[in-house]
Amino acid sequence: MSDKVITAEGLTKKFGDFTAVDQISFEVSKGEIFGFLGANGAGKTTAMRMFCGLSLPTAGKATVAGFDVFSQNEKIKKTIGYMSQKFSLYDDLTVYENIQFYAGIYGMGKKQIRDKADFILRELELVAERNTLVSNLPLGWKQKLAFSVAIFHDPSIVFLDEPTGGVDPITRREFWNLIYKAGDAGITTFVTTHYMDEAEYCNRVSIMVDGRIEALDTPTQMKATYGADSMNDVFLQLARKAKRSDN
Amino acid sequence: MKAIVVDHIEKAYAIKKTKVPALKGISFDVPQGELFGLIGPDGAGKTTLFRILTTLILPDSGTASVNGLDVVKDFLKIRQEVGYMPGRFSLYTDLTVEENLNFFANIFNTTVKENYHLIKDVYQQIEPFKHVRAGKLSGGMKQKLALSCALIHKPKALFLDEPTTGVDAVSRKEFWELLRSLRNEGITILVSTPYMDEASLCDRVGLIQTGNIMQVNTPEGLRASFGKKILAVRSNQMLKTLELFKNMEGVEDAYPFGEKHHVVLKKNVQQLNIPDGIEVEEAAVDIEDCFIALMKSHVG
Structure with missing residues (x-):
């Protein structure tokens, strides 16, 4: 297997005569933090569902963690992690029960779960909260725990959907630190977000407009290319060209 | 009214x-x-x-x-x-x-x-x-x-x-x-x-x-009320660079800020001795900088 965790070539998804994702091609490397941006309706969710093994492409080629999205989508599901801002942990389970539950789903053994959970709770300074219901944790702690749970089974790639929306700026930085550390350990992060200041933390970002990838570069290069001060300016320049509207 | x-x-x-x-x-x-x-x-x-x-x-x-x-x-x-x-x-x-x-x-x-x-x-x-x-x-x-x-x-x-x-x-x-x-x-x-x-x-x-x-x-x-100078720094070893600035004399605070780190200088400090290999420019104060500073001063 190469060091490419995602490869996509001409990847396309049609619903009837509507082309939701229109021949997208790109690669994401091991350990990279990749931002996947686009306006509502640009095709982000559809593309992400294909990469997670939840939806079959209409045409094109793609692999995730070396597995083919057409023929090996069940294997993909086992090799990835996923966290969304809206839903990630069960509020009415304790911290440890959540870890047990998710790790169990991914087929980890009891001893393995126990050892790793101890380590992670120490890292997150959550040892004292081991038997606390998740609903009683402050939001910032929940988000950091959710991320650690999403990568608990050592996936090659973790998909994050608006991971730090609504989080205070200090916690947000602690959260990005976890992502950088995961990247150092070889875990690739694939982030979708509406918030362009979040995009500035990624190694590279792509911007989707009307089902196509209109731009793909490092935030610095992209800002230079479009003569913009911020990713927000870049995004507005590109997204304004969209024919497809927000519906 | x-x-x-x-x-x-x-x-x-x-x-x-x-x-x-x-x-x-x-x-x-x-x-x-x-x-x-x-x-x-x-x-x-x-x-x-x-x-x-x-x-x-x-x-x-x-x-x-x-x-x-x-x-x-x-x-x-x-x-x-x-x-x-x-x-x-x-x-x-x-x-x-x-x-x-x-x-x-x-x-x-x-x-x-x-x-x-x-x-x-x-x-x-x-x-x-x-x-x-x-x-x-x-x-x-x-x-x-x-x-x-x-x-x-x-x-x-x-x-x-x-x-x-x-x-x-x-x-x-x-x-x-x-x-x-x-x-x-x-x-x-x-x-x-x-x-x-x-x-x-x-x-x-x-x-x-x-x-x-x-x-x-x-x-x-x-x-305007922030009252301190902020430097935006970057290097090819961002985690190390952050530690470096956190421990540097004259630095009030340092934290990641998108692709760069923001380094907040102590009051009345205008300049730092910056090692080679680190890109530095003065940064405009962002509302996030203000929020972080206020959060830290309100702790306790």
């Missing part, structure tokens, strides 16, 4: 017999016709304050008024004079766009026609879908319908609780443009957001965190 006055408002919720404070005695006011932003993360107390001001819950102590009316004694009058867009989409999903709008006009004893000029700019964007059920609309369109419904009785004050959460950057920009034009019509607007980058679009902002208002100021005033 002050359209909104909040005076030492406290509110706590009882969660399993323990009292958890949501608002710890906050005070501020908003003059008529101002676009005021309440900026802070989830859990800061923004929604609790909105519910008190729109008379949906009672404060434990302190007083508040809207257009000179007391939120406890004059709650029925306030309800006729304000528009409220809650954070969670709260229109009737099984009614169409047009039916929702007519319904809200009706319960406030008015008609869509009478106040159409107020909602025209926003409603025109969703009018092509007026026969679509509200539940079928996208996020950006739901937001526009909710704003239309909150405006249709010509409120004197508008309360918008996180109207731009989950909405893409293009729709967010359009939405803020709409708010500014409503403000120009003389409507007082209190809007909350967890997104610091929206602060600069308000006339004044209040930064709120764990039930306290840390500062009220204009966006420019806030940045």
